Structures are given as C-alpha cells and as structure tokens.
Amino acid sequence: xxxxxxxxxxxxxxxxxxxxxxxxxxxxxxxxxxxxxxxxxxxxxxxxxxxxxxxxxxxxxxxxxxxxxxxxxxxxxxxxxxxxxxxxxxxxxxxxxxxxxxxxxxxxxxxxxxxxxxxxxxxxxxxxxxxxxxxxxxxxxxxxxxxxxx
Amino acid sequence: xxxxxxxxxxxxxxxxxxxxxxxxxxxxxxxxxxxxxxxxxxxxxxxxxxxxxxxxxxxxxxxxxxxxxxxxxxxxxxxxxxxxxxxxxxxxxxxxxxxxxxxxxxxxxxxxxxxxxxxxxxxxxxxxxxxxxxxxxx
Numbered sequence: 678x679x680x681x682x683x684x685x686x687x688x689x690x691x692x693x694x695x696x697x698x699x700x701x702x703x704x705x706x707x708x709x710x711x712x713x714x715x716x717x718x719x720x721x722x723x724x725x726x727x728x729x730x731x732x733x734x735x736x737x738x739x740x741x742x743x744x745x746x747x748x749x750x751x752x753x754x755x756x757x758x759x760x761x762x763x764x765x766x767x768x769x770x771x772x773x774x775x776x777x778x779x780x781x782x783x784x785x786x787x788x789x790x791x792x793x794x795x796x797x798x799x800x801x802x803x804x805x806x807x808x809x810x811x812x813x814x815x816x817x818x819x820x821x822x823x824x825x826x827x
Numbered sequence: 828x829x830x831x832x833x834x835x836x837x838x839x840x841x842x843x844x845x846x847x848x849x850x851x852x853x854x855x856x857x858x859x860x861x862x863x864x865x866x867x868x869x870x871x872x873x874x875x876x877x878x879x880x881x882x883x884x885x886x887x888x889x890x891x892x893x894x895x896x897x898x899x900x901x902x903x904x905x906x907x908x909x910x911x912x913x914x915x916x917x918x919x920x921x922x923x924x925x926x927x928x929x930x931x932x933x934x935x936x937x938x939x940x941x942x943x944x945x946x947x948x949x950x951x952x953x954x955x956x957x958x959x960x961x962x963x964x965x
Contacts, residue, residue, distance in 0.1 A: 697918070749907030749910055
C-alpha cells in the first residue's frame with residue numbers, strides 16, 4: 678500500500694514491530710474477517726451488551742486509547758467467547774451463513790435461507806434470539822418475513 | 828294547362844295511417860363502464876400500487892435498520908482492537924523519542940504540544956526510524 682505523499686515508503690515500512698508494553702495484560706485479538714463477524718454480530722450485541730455499553734461510555738469520557746484498555750479487553754474476550762460457542766455448537770450452519778454473506782456482498786437480506794437454519798441452531802443450543810432494536814413491534818422483524826423479491 | 832283547371836286538385840298527401848315517427852334523439856350504444864366505475868377502478872389500481880410501494884419502502888427501511896444495528900454491535904469490538912494497536916504504537920514512539928532526545932536538556936518526551944487536557948490523535952504517522960530508508964545502524 679502506498680500512502681499519499683509517501684511514495685518512497687513501501688507498505689512494510691509502516692509496520693511497527695514493537696510488541697506491546699509488558700505491563701499490559703495479554704488478550705487474543707478476535708482474528709476474524711468481516712463476514713463471520715457480521716454473521717455473529719446480533720449475538721455478540723445481545724450477549725456482550727453490558728461490556729459493549731461499558732466500553733462506549735468509557736470512550737465517551739475520553740478518546741485517549743489508553744483510557745479504556747481494560748474495558749476493551751473485556752469486550753474482545755466476550756466477543757471471542759461468543760464466536761467460540763457458536764463454532765462449537767453450530768459450525769456448519771454458521772459457516773454456511775457467513776460464506777453466503779461473503780458471496781452476496783454481505784447483504785443480510787440475501788441470505789435468509791442459511792440464516793434461518795443458523796438462527797434456529799443457535800436458539801436451540803443457547804437460547805439466543807436475534808432481535809433488532811427499534812424495529813416495529815406490531816409486525817414480524819425483517820429476518821422473519823418473506824422477502825418481496827428473491 | 829287549360830284542361831286541368833276543371834279537374835279536382837291533386838295534392839301529395841301523407842300515406843294512410845300517417846307517417847311513422849322520426850327518431851330524432853341520439854341513440855348511441857352503451858359502451859364500457861360508467862365514469863364512476865372507471866374512477867373507482869383507477870382508484871383501486873392506484874391503491875394497490877401504493878400498498879405495494881409501502882411494502883417495498885418498509886422492507887428497505889427494516890433492512891437498513893438491520894444493517895446499521897449489526898454494525899453498531901460490532902463497533903466496540905473494532906474500536907477496542909484499534910485502540911490497543913494505537914496504544915502499542917504510541918508507547919513505541921515514546922520510547923524512540925526518549926532515546927533520540929536523551930542528549931537534549933530540558934526535553935520532555937511525550938509532552939503534548941497543546942496546553943489543554945483533551946486527547947488529540949497524532950496528525951502525522953509516526954514511522955519507526957529504524958525502518959526508514961537510508962537509516963544506518965551504528
């Protein structure tokens with residue numbers, strides 16, 4: 678990658694290999710690409726709600742990256758645990774859904790078929806349901822409807 | 828002319844029983860439904876179209892809501908990861924600054940150029956000096 682104004686730098690020149698300070702507790706990064714994250718996002722959002730809100734409130738206090746490291750570690754650990762659980766119980770359904778998302782421009786509306794089995798499996802295994810906040814309550818949510826166009 | 832004067836006058840008279848009546852009013856055949864019915868049909872077609880339009884707009888709005896909330900749920904995770912990386916880079920940059928400026932008296936490494944306490948992210952990317960082109964290890 679060439680950054681604007683820095684044509685004489687190769688992309689590797691921007692990488693800082695210095696490890697994090699030893700005083701910082703180690704945490705695994707999520708290590709997932711966008712499609713599995715998007716597929717699991719509503720479950721991450723519902724299961725890790727408290728950690729996420731705690732972190733965002735902390736970020737609201739200060740934008741300094743060193744201010745919310747502790748809350749950030751909790752957020753990442755919680756998301757990793759959610760992904761691990763889903764992969765343990767519903768690996769096939771999960772994989773079918775995120776690979777569909779990868780193939781369909783990551784539009785959730787175009788992967789309702791795999792999503793249905795995936796949501797059913799997750800509900801059966803953990804009792805987690807997908808709930809979109811703010812959606813009208815007098816009609817079914819968008820992932821429970823029949824799409825107007827296929 | 829003279830011999831006809833005595834003859835009884837001959838005059839065109841109506842036929843026996845009189846003329847048949849003349850149809851003088853417009854009698855067009857009845858074509859199609861009435862105006863009110865056409866108005867009603869038109870309204871029905873447009874109403875159905877508007878209903879379908881409402882369904883489409885509703886679906887589009889809900890798909891957008893779903894997409895936005897899937898991103899909102901992931902935002903803390905992504906910010907946390909980026910923050911850790913930024914913190915690591917800042918610590919490394921501070922250490923480099925300390926080594927480079929150790930001979931300058933009165934230099935405070937990592938001191939903000941602003942007087943306020945508000946956090947300001949770095950505007951210029953801090954590239955590790957040992958990786959810059961032309962850097963020689965001595």
